[in-house]
Amino acid sequence: MQFSPEVLIVVGPLIAAAFAGLLQRYIGDRVAMIVTTASIGLSLVLSWPIFIDFVWGEGHEKLIEIAPFIHVGDFQSTWSVRIDTMSAIMLVVVNTVSFLVHLYSWGYMSEDPHKARFFSYLSFFTFAMLALVTANDFIQLFFGWEGVGVASYLLIGFWYQKRSANDAAIKAFVTNRVGDFGFALGIMAVFFLLGTIQFFPSSADHAALFSGVVNGVEVPGLLHHLEGLNLTIGSLSVPAAELCAVLLFIGAMGKSAQFFLHVWLPDAMEGPTPVSALIHAATMVTAGVFMVCRLGELYHMAPIASGIVTIVGAATALFAATVGLAQNDIKRVVAYSTCSQLGYMFFAAGVGAYNAAMFHLFTHAFFKALLFLGAGSVIHGLHHEQDMRYMGGVRKPMMITWAMMTIGTFALIGFGIPGLGGFAGFYSKDAIIEAAYGSSGIGAQFAFWCGVTAALLTSFYSWRLAFMTFEGKYRGNPDAHHHDDHAHGDAHAHDDHGHGHDAHAKPADGTAPAHESPWVMLIPLFVLAAGAVAAGAIFAPYFLGEHAAEFWNHVVPLAHAEGGHHDFPAWVIWAPLTVTVTGFIFAVIFYLWKPGAAKAMAGGPVWAFLYNKWYFDELYDFIFVKGARAFGDLFWKVGDKRLIDGLGPDGVAATSNFFSRNLRRLQTGFVYHYSFIMLIAAVAFGAYAILAGIGGGR
Numbered sequence: 001m002q003f004s005p006e007v008l009i010v011v012g013p014l015i016a017a018a019f020a021g022l023l024q025r026y027i028g029d030r031v032a033m034i035v036t037t038a039s040i041g042l043s044l045v046l047s048w049p050i051f052i053d054f055v056w057g058e059g060h061e062k063l064i065e066i067a068p069f070i071h072v073g074d075f076q077s078t079w080s081v082r083i084d085t086m087s088a089i090m091l092v093v094v095n096t097v098s099f100l101v102h103l104y105s106w107g108y109m110s111e112d113p114h115k116a117r118f119f120s121y122l123s124f125f126t127f128a129m130l131a132l133v134t135a136n137d138f139i140q141l142f143f144g145w146e147g148v149g150v151a152s153y154l155l156i157g158f159w160y161q162k163r164s165a166n167d168a169a170i171k172a173f174v175t176n177r178v179g180d181f182g183f184a185l186g187i188m189a190v191f192f193l194l195g196t197i198q199f200f201p202s203s204a205d206h207a208a209l210f211s212g213v214v215n216g217v218e219v220p221g222l223l224h225h226l227e228g229l230n231l232t233i234g235s236l237s238v239p240a241a242e243l244c245a246v247l248l249f250i251g252a253m254g255k256s257a258q259f260f261l262h263v264w265l266p267d268a269m270e271g272p273t274p275v276s277a278l279i280h281a282a283t284m285v286t287a288g289v290f291m292v293c294r295l296g297e298l299y300h301m302a303p304i305a306s307g308i309v310t311i312v313g314a315a316t317a318l319f320a321a322t323v324g325l326a327q328n329d330i331k332r333v334v335a336y337s338t339c340s341q342l343g344y345m346f347f348a349a350g351v352g353a354y355n356a357a358m359f360h361l362f363t364h365a366f367f368k369a370l371l372f373l374g375a376g377s378v379i380h381g382l383h384h385e386q387d388m389r390y391m392g393g394v395r396k397p398m399m400i401t402w403a404m405m406t407i408g409t410f411a412l413i414g415f416g417i418p419g420l421g422g423f424a425g426f427y428s429k430d431a432i433i434e435a436a437y438g439s440s441g442i443g444a445q446f447a448f449w450c451g452v453t454a455a456l457l458t459s460f461y462s463w464r465l466a467f468m469t470f471e472g473k474y475r476g477n478p479d480a481h482h483h484d485d486h487a488h489g490d491a492h493a494h495d496d497h498g499h500g501h502d503a504h505a506k507p508a509d510g511t512a513p514a515h516e517s518p519w520v521m522l523i524p525l526f527v528l529a530a531g532a533v534a535a536g537a538i539f540a541p542y543f544l545g546e547h548a549a550e551f552w553n554h555v556v557p558l559a560h561a562e563g564g565h566h567d568f569p570a571w572v573i574w575a576p577l578t579v580t581v582t583g584f585i586f587a588v589i590f591y592l593w594k595p596g597a598a599k600a601m602a603g604g605p606v607w608a609f610l611y612n613k614w615y616f617d618e619l620y621d622f623i624f625v626k627g628a629r630a631f632g633d634l635f636w637k638v639g640d641k642r643l644i645d646g647l648g649p650d651g652v653a654a655t656s657n658f659f660s661r662n663l664r665r666l667q668t669g670f671v672y673h674y675s676f677i678m679l680i681a682a683v684a685f686g687a688y689a690i691l692a693g694i695g696g697g698r
Helices: 005-022 024-056 085-108 115-133 138-156 163-194 240-255 264-270 273-282 284-294 296-300 303-324 330-350 354-381 399-412 424-438 444-470 519-543 548-552 570-593 595-601 605-611 613-647 649-664 671-697
Strands: 062-072 075-083 212-214 217-219 230-233 236-239
Touching (some): 005 024, 005 062, 075 138, 115 273, 138 240, 163 240, 240 296, 240 303, 273 284, 284 296, 284 354, 330 424, 354 519, 399 519, 424 519, 424 570, 444 570, 519 548, 570 595
Antiparallel strands (some): 230 236
C-alpha cells in the first residue's frame, strides 16, 4: 500500500467516521465533532493544491494503487486513487462543501443529543463520495455509489423517531435500488463485451476502457471495440455501445433524481438541513453527472443513448421548475431547484458539452449549498418554521442571512450580462443553453427550449422564495407549527436558544420574531457566497474557454462543447437574461405589488397539479404499492389459498373431515339403533336375494 497525501484525502474521513461513531460513548460529542471536522479540513487543505495545479500549474494525472480489491480471473479490481482533472474538480467540490457543512453543523445541531452519531455519518458520507470520484474502475465506483446511498439513508432518517423521516429514508433507498439494478447490468455488460472494468491502464500490459500513458508507453483503450459491435439477445440485435450507455444512465437517473426516479429527492428534506446541503448541493446527486461525464467517450459513441440523456435531463429541468412554483416549504423549493439544475447538467452531457456539465456541477455546488444553509439559518432563526406562508418580515432581524441568500438567488438564476459577466451560474447555465442550441443531436432543440423555459420559472420561484421569506409583514402565529402541510423536518422538541413558542407573537411593526444565526453558521455562508459570486468568472476560461484543452487534457471529449457565444444569434445569447428578468418582474407583481393575485391562483386545478408534484407520488402509490399489494393478494387469496390449498391439502382435509363428521353420527352407542340397522340390512339383503333369484329363474 502506498501512502501519500492523495490517499489521506480519501481515507482520513473514513478513519474519523469510525473513531467518532464507534467510540462516541468514551470520547463524547465534542471530541467526535473536532476529529471529524478536522479530518475533512485536512482533506480540503490537501485537495485545493491538486486542483490549483491542474488550473494554473502543470497538473499531471496520477494513479495510486492502495490494495487489491477483487481479483477473480480476468475480473480485476484494485482499490486505487486516481487523480486527473475530473477527480481534482470533485475533490475540491466535495471537501469544500463537506467541511463547511461540518462547521455549520456545530451551530445548527448544537442542542441535538446525538451529535457524535450525526458527525460520524457526515464523515462516512464524505469518504464514500471521495472513493467514488477517485475510482479507477467500475467496482470501486460502485462501492462509493452504494456507500453514499447507505450514508444518505442514515442521514435522511437521522431523526428516526419521526415516521416521516423513516419513510423518506426508505423511499430514497428503494428508489435508488431501481436505478442501481440498471447500473449493475451496465457494468456486467461492459465486462462481458470488453473483459475489463478498469477505466485507465495501471500497467503497460493491462488494458483498460480508455487509453493512457504508463511509464512513457501509450496503452490503447478497448472502448473503441464497441463501435459497430452488436449484442444479440435471442432474435434481437442491439448496438453494444448503446445498450451499455443506456443501462449505466439508468443508474444515474436514480442517483441524480432524474425524471421518473426523482420522487425521493424532495422527501429527503426530512433530514437535518446540513444533510440537505451535503447530499443535494454537491455530492450524492451529482454522482450520476460525474459518471456520465467520466464515460463521455462511451456516450460519444452512442448517439441514441445520448439523446435519451438529453431528453430526460431536459424534461427533468422543466418538470422540477414547474413544481417549484407551488411549493410552500422553503427547503422543498430549494430541493426542486436542485432537481432542475441536475437536469441542466444532464442535457449538457447529452449534447456533448461535458465540460459545461462539469462546470455547472462546480458552480452549482457553491450557490446551492449557500441556499440550503441559508434556508437552514432562516429555519433556525424562526424557531424551526419551514412554511413560507408563515414567514415574512425576516430581512430586518436577519440581514446577514438575507444578504447571503440574495447572492445565492442571483447565482441560481444565472444573472449576468453577456459580454460583461455575472454571478457563477451565469457562466455555466448560459454555456449549457447555448450548447444545446448549437447541437444537432437527438433532443437538443427540445433541451434548448426546456432550458430557456426552466430559466424563466427558476427566476420566478427563486424570487418568490425570497419575497415570501424576507419581505412584507410577518405572517406567523403560535399555532403555525400545526398547519396541514408542514414538513418540519428540522423541528426539534426544543429551540436552539431556549426560545419558547410564545416567541411567535407578532410584533407591532410586522417584523418577524427572528434572531440571526451564530457566527459558526454564518461563516460558511460567507465562503460559499464568495464562490457563488466569483467562481464562474475565475474558472470559466479553464472549463470552457481558451485554456479548456490544456485543463481537461482529453479527460472528457470536447468536440461538441461550445466555449463562447460568438457563433450564436444574438437572441440566443440574450434569451437567458431576458427570461430571467421577466421571471423577476412577475415575482415582484405577484408577491410584492399584488400579493392577493398569488393567493387567488392558489387552489385552482393547475396549482393543485403543481403542488402535488404532477401526482407522481399518487401514481406510483397506485401502480407499485397498491398494485403490488393487489397482485400479491390475487396470488395469495385466490391462487394459493383457494386453488392450491383449496384443491390440495385444505381440500383433502375438508373432505375427510366432512365424511368423518357424518359417519360419526352413526356411532350412537344405543343397542336398538344397531339392531334396527341390522334389521334394515337383513331386509335389504333378503329383498336383493329374492329379486336376484326371480331374475335368475327367468
